[in-house]
Amino acid sequence: ILNVEQSPQSLHVQEGDSTNFTCSFPSSNFYALHWYRWETAKSPEALFVMTLNGDEKKKGRISATLNTKEGYSYLYIKGSQPEDSATYLCAFGPNTNAGKSTFGDGTTLTVKP
Amino acid sequence: NAGVTQTPKFRVLKTGQSMTLLCAQDMNHEYMYWYRQDPGMGLRLIHYSVGEGTTAKGEVPDGYNVSRLKKQNFLLGLESAAPSQTSVYFCASSYFWAGIEAFFGQGTRLTVV
Numbered sequence A: 001i002l003n004v005e006q007s008p009q010s011l012h013v014q015e016g017d018s019t020n021f022t023c024s025f026p027s028s029n030f031y032a033l034h035w036y037r038w039e040t041a042k043s044p045e046a047l048f049v050m051t052l053n054g055d056e057k058k059k060g061r062i063s064a065t066l067n068t069k070e071g072y073s074y075l076y077i078k079g080s081q082p083e084d085s086a087t088y089l090c091a092f093g094p095n096t097n098a099g100k101s102t103f104g105d106g107t108t109l110t111v112k113p
Numbered sequence B: 001n002a003g004v005t006q007t008p009k010f011r012v013l014k015t016g017q018s019m020t021l022l023c024a025q026d027m028n029h030e031y032m033y034w035y036r037q038d039p040g041m042g043l044r045l046i047h048y049s050v051g052e053g054t055t056a057k058g059e060v061p062d063g064y065n066v067s068r069l070k071k072q073n074f075l076l077g078l079e080s081a082a083p084s085q086t087s088v089y090f091c092a093s094s095y096f097w098a099g100i101e102a103f104f105g106q107g108t109r110l111t112v113v
Helices: none
Strands: A005-006 A010-014 A017-022 A030-038 A043-048 A055-061 A062-067 A071-077 A086-094 A109-112 B002-005 B010-013 B019-025 B031-035 B043-049 B064-067 B072-077 B087-094 B108-111
Touching: A005 A086, A010 A017, A017 A086, A017 A109, A030 A071, A043 A055, A043 A062, A055 B043, B002 B043, B002 B087, B019 B031, B019 B087, B019 B108, B031 B072, B043 B072, B072 B087
Parallel strands: A010 A109, B010 B108
Antiparallel strands: A005 A017, A017 A071, A030 A043, A030 A086, A055 A062, A062 A071, A086 A109, B002 B019, B019 B072, B031 B043, B031 B087, B064 B072, B087 B108
């Protein structure tokens, strides 16, 4: 079983704060790293897919970076809004014969107005 | 475009009963996955399929069986339900290897009493 860890487990911030959280994954056999956003009572939705060391992706106020050599990815949210409240999942896709990813347990973000 | 559809959305079973959860996708995806989500444990992979007629075990396969007779459908079966199988079940499908940019169904909330 691959070890994919996310920290912190939960985060409470005020509206307007910027925040970031971490996904750690094995640094060997890397294929892809995905970030998903999961709102309560909904299904996870894909945010970013990153495949190359040094990749940076951005969607509005949310961005992500990737370091495959040391096995981590950061997700940043600039100027958090209450609608950003959700659980953010990362998933590690290995470069092996298995067509599956391993998910972290997620970081739950609560943005207070 | 329906995406990924799971049926049923809710179910209550008695211990020892059997049931089948259906996942249907209309995106012509090769890869399909069944996950369970328990409080504080993120998404854990039960079984997955890399194409029609194929299935493989994930992290927590015990007590479950699956079939992929048609490319668009992935069935998850519980032969003899146990209270430990009370969970929310998510199906996902992906066009890409390792579940990249997976699309998720809306979830099935199963309670075993």
